[in-house]
Amino acid sequence: xxxxxxxxxxxxxxxxxxxxxxxxxxxxxxxxxxxxxxxxxxxxxxxxxxxxxxxxxxxxxxxxxxxxxxxxxxxxxxxxxxxxxxxxxxxxxxxxxxxxxxxxxxxxxxxxxxxxxxxxxxxxxxxxxxxxxxxxxxxxxxxxxxxxxxxxxxxxxxxxxxxxxxxxxxxxxxxxxxxxxxxxxxxxxxxxxxxxxxxxxxxxxxxxxxxxxxxxxxxxxxxxxxxxxxxxxxxxxxxxxxxxxxxxxxxxxxxxxxxxxxxxxxxxxxxxxxxxxxxxxxxxxxxxxxxxxxx
Amino acid sequence: xxxxxxxxxxxxxxxxxxxxxxxxxxxxxxxxxxxxxxxxxxxxxxxxxxxxxxxxxxxxxxxxxxxxxxxxxxxxxxxxxxxxxxxxxxxxxxxxxxxxxxxxxxxxxxxxxxxxxxxxxxxxxxxxxxxxxxxxxxxxxxxxxxxxxxxxxxxxxxxxxxxxxxxxxxxxxxxxxxxxxxxxxxxxxxxxxxxxxxxxxxxxxxxxxxxxxxxxxxxxxxxxxxxxxxxxxxxxxx
Numbered sequence: 001x002x003x004x005x006x007x008x009x010x011x012x013x014x015x016x017x018x019x020x021x022x023x024x025x026x027x028x029x030x031x032x033x034x035x036x037x038x039x040x041x042x043x044x045x046x047x048x049x050x051x052x053x054x055x056x057x058x059x060x061x062x063x064x065x066x067x068x069x070x071x072x073x074x075x076x077x078x079x080x081x082x083x084x085x086x087x088x089x090x091x092x093x094x095x096x097x098x099x100x101x102x103x104x105x106x107x108x109x110x111x112x113x114x115x116x117x118x119x120x121x122x123x124x125x126x127x128x129x130x131x132x133x134x135x136x137x138x139x140x141x142x143x144x145x146x147x148x149x150x151x152x153x154x155x156x157x158x159x160x161x162x163x164x165x166x167x168x169x170x171x172x173x174x175x176x177x178x179x180x181x182x183x184x185x186x187x188x189x190x191x192x193x194x195x196x197x198x199x200x201x202x203x204x205x206x207x208x209x210x211x212x213x214x215x216x217x218x219x220x221x222x223x224x225x226x227x228x229x230x231x232x233x234x235x236x237x238x239x240x241x242x243x244x245x246x247x248x249x250x251x252x253x254x255x256x257x258x259x260x261x262x263x264x265x266x267x268x269x270x271x272x273x274x275x276x277x278x279x280x281x282x283x284x285x286x287x288x289x290x291x292x293x294x295x
Numbered sequence: 296x297x298x299x300x301x302x303x304x305x306x307x308x309x310x311x312x313x314x315x316x317x318x319x320x321x322x323x324x325x326x327x328x329x330x331x332x333x334x335x336x337x338x339x340x341x342x343x344x345x346x347x348x349x350x351x352x353x354x355x356x357x358x359x360x361x362x363x364x365x366x367x368x369x370x371x372x373x374x375x376x377x378x379x380x381x382x383x384x385x386x387x388x389x390x391x392x393x394x395x396x397x398x399x400x401x402x403x404x405x406x407x408x409x410x411x412x413x414x415x416x417x418x419x420x421x422x423x424x425x426x427x428x429x430x431x432x433x434x435x436x437x438x439x440x441x442x443x444x445x446x447x448x449x450x451x452x453x454x455x456x457x458x459x460x461x462x463x464x465x466x467x468x469x470x471x472x473x474x475x476x477x478x479x480x481x482x483x484x485x486x487x488x489x490x491x492x493x494x495x496x497x498x499x500x501x502x503x504x505x506x507x508x509x510x511x512x513x514x515x516x517x518x519x520x521x522x523x524x525x526x527x528x529x530x531x532x533x
Binding site: 163166167169170173174177178179180181182183184 | 386393
């Protein structure tokens with residue numbers, strides 16, 4: 001039982017990162033019907049900025065706001081440079097554009113920085129544990145879960161209680177009618193990219209604290225996990241994306257902990273098999289969204 | 296002077312002209328109907344006025360300003376709101392949130408004032424305030440669509456087939472609302488297939504057929520022209 005609780009907390013910690021990334025992907029999908037495979041570049045660029053801060057020997061508490069700011073700036077730049085020009089194009093064109101952004105950013109880092117992995121120090125405290133009633137919990141997991149919970153509550157408030165949030169949800173449901181109501185498309189799309197950037201930036205802080213390295217493909221795996229989480233939750237559903245993120249994190253950690261030695265390498269395979277089974281019986285994902293379209 | 300002037304408007308879908316040389320005017324405080332059979336070009340004309348479609352030729356003037364080809368949000372900011380065909384309410388948003396979106400172009404104080412006015416005007420919606428709009432009945436949804444258009448406090452409202460798909464009792468409700476808006480001095484241009492009911496509530500009307508305006512004038516005169524009515528609308532006004 002003690003082990004199960006520890007693994008659950010560990011899974012929720014990992015799932016928190018996926019949930020934040022998946023929510024950003026769901027927000028963008030909502031307003032543009034785009035599965036944004038360039039979302040991982042927000043983490044890749046942030047990773048190199050973290051490495052740069054490391055070379056300046058700055059403290060980690062400086063990293064966090066700079067990483068979030070970098071992710072937001074990168075998100076705005078990608079929207080402005082790439083997606084604005086294909087807005088209104090067929091979904092497949094936007095999908096290819098997002099792949100293009102991913103490959104171009106990776107190539108730029110290979111050309112102008114290095115193809116090699118750059119390592120930087122992780123904070124000292126992330127391996128600390130605390131004991132609660134005989135259960136050892138990692139401080140890093142607890143911090144990740146707490147910050148994610150606060151971020152998600154703030155996001156819910158933003159989406160439910162502010163004119164921006166209500167406009168964004170209206171645009172996510174029916175963009176053309178939202179425009180008929182006078183909602184400015186540029187403003188709502190830019191706002192969606194800023195929100196996705198904030199969420200990815202906070203996720204990036206935790207990903208980079210855990211991995212302590214920058215590479216041209218640093219954001220690839222977190223992005224793929226985020227896309228999977230958004231699909232599991234039901235693409236287009238913001239609540240579903242969060243649910244999918246936590247579910248994916250929990251399943252991954254429980255499989256890693258419980259599979260016999262020698263079988264651990266099959267974790268991803270089993271996860272994908274589970275997702276395939278889920279879509280066989282529930283193609284719409286965990287939460288149905290009537291207005292969403294799959295790309 | 297007319298608030299809205301449509302002059303020699305032509306709208307094409309590819310090489311096919313859906314509207315040819317349409318001309319209409321709407322004065323401030325007037326309720327004007329556009330009637331005609333299915334495929335007559337009524338909704339296309341309305342779409343071109345609202346900015347949903349670009350005209351191939353002709354002019355649209357709103358309060359003396361040439362607004363031809365303006366985008367829908369620009370038209371709304373100029374004071375011209377649209378109640379779209381089939382309502383197109385946001386089913387995942389609550390009734391209150393739908394109304395707030397309708398007031399996106401006005402300031403917070405004006406939005407709050409209009410929200411109070413909508414509560415007074417649409418009593419049925421008050422009880423459903425925090426209900427997802429997807430759970431509303433057809434009549435409630437149509438009321439919400441009209442209330443949402445009113446939230447920007449527009450100078451003129453365009454309605455596209457407001458009674459489409461509604462049960463007869465709800466059709467009465469919708470036309471009752473049109474009459475109420477007229478009593479309140481609102482200016483309306485209403486595209487409607489239910490010609491008999493439209494002529495009962497409109498000050499004037501235009502009859503369209505095959506993309507052209509074939510008749511126009513005071514509703515009472517048009518309703519009395521049995522020949523025209525039967526030829527172009529397909530049934531007797533009586």
